[in-house]
Amino acid sequence: MEKLFWQDAYLKKCEAVVKSLNFKDITLDKTVLFAFSGGQASDKGTINGNQVLEALVSGEDIVYSLENEPDFKEGDSVKVVLDWENRYKLMKLHTAAHIVYYIFKEMSGQTKLIGSNITVEKSRIDYEMDTPVSEYFEKIQAKLDDIIAQDLEVKIYDDETEAGKRWWEVGEWKMPCGGTHVKKTGEIGKIRLKRKNIGAGKERIEIILSN
Ligand SMILES: [Zn+2]
Numbered sequence: 484m485e486k487l488f489w490q491d492a493y494l495k496k497c498e499a500v501v502k503s504l505n506f507k508d509i510t511l512d513k514t515v516l517f518a519f520s521g522g523q524a525s526d527k528g529t530i531n532g533n534q535v536l537e538a539l540v541s542g543e544d545i546v547y548s549l550e551n552e553p554d555f556k557e558g559d560s561v562k563v564v565l566d567w568e569n570r571y572k573l574m575k576l577h578t579a580a581h582i583v584y585y586i587f588k589e590m591s592g593q594t595k596l597i598g599s600n601i602t603v604e605k606s607r608i609d610y611e612m613d614t615p616v617s618e619y620f621e622k623i624q625a626k627l628d629d630i631i632a633q634d635l636e637v638k639i640y641d642d643e644t645e646a647g648k649r650w651w652e653v654g655e656w657k658m659p660c661g662g663t664h665v666k667k668t669g670e671i672g673k674i675r676l677k678r679k680n681i682g683a684g685k686e687r688i689e690i691i692l693s694n
Pocket residue numbers: 521577581651659660661662
């Protein structure tokens with residue numbers, strides 16, 4: 484399956500051929516619809532107007548579960564349409580989460596990551612730590628605002644040797660990531676940080692779009 488969202492995260496639709504069909508579950512030869520992985524939520528969208536309820540990574544493929552039994556068959560051409568508004572929020576929040584991770588790491592030395600997740604409402608990063616993460620928020624926010632204002636380039640590219648492995652890079656920061664991201668940090672817009680205590684010795688940073 485050709486993952487067009489890796490070639491161009493801004494692609495909003497494509498024509499595809501149905502590779503397999505099992506009641507309401509289908510696979511395609513190519514797609515613009517991202518499926519949950521690396522903490523990033525699945526895209527919303529339609530295939531020939533039929534709502535995609537779930538997208539699951541299955542080996543090299545993605546299996547889409549449709550709302551209704553489709554009226555097309557294997558080998559047919561279909562139109563895949565992305566819910567762009569939903570995805571664009573995910574892209575902003577995913578890029579912002581990586582940036583917050585690095586800012587906080589440089590500020591506190593904190594690397595005891597115990598989880599992270601990106602939904603359309605917010606992204607979150609969880610740490611193993613004993614002091615309130617909010618003590619750092621003023622400084623993190625200032626640095627984050629600065630990086631967004633600088634409108635830095637977000638580089639996304641394939642690993643040179645490992646197929647399917649992708650890299651995310653902003654300035655000096657670089658990490659493996661198979662998600663979708665904005666092209667420039669300025670696209671993120673205004674961000675608000677929120678603390679959540681998620682249990683003894685655990686702290687959560689929530690990252691929320693505030694425009
Ligand atoms: Zn990522």
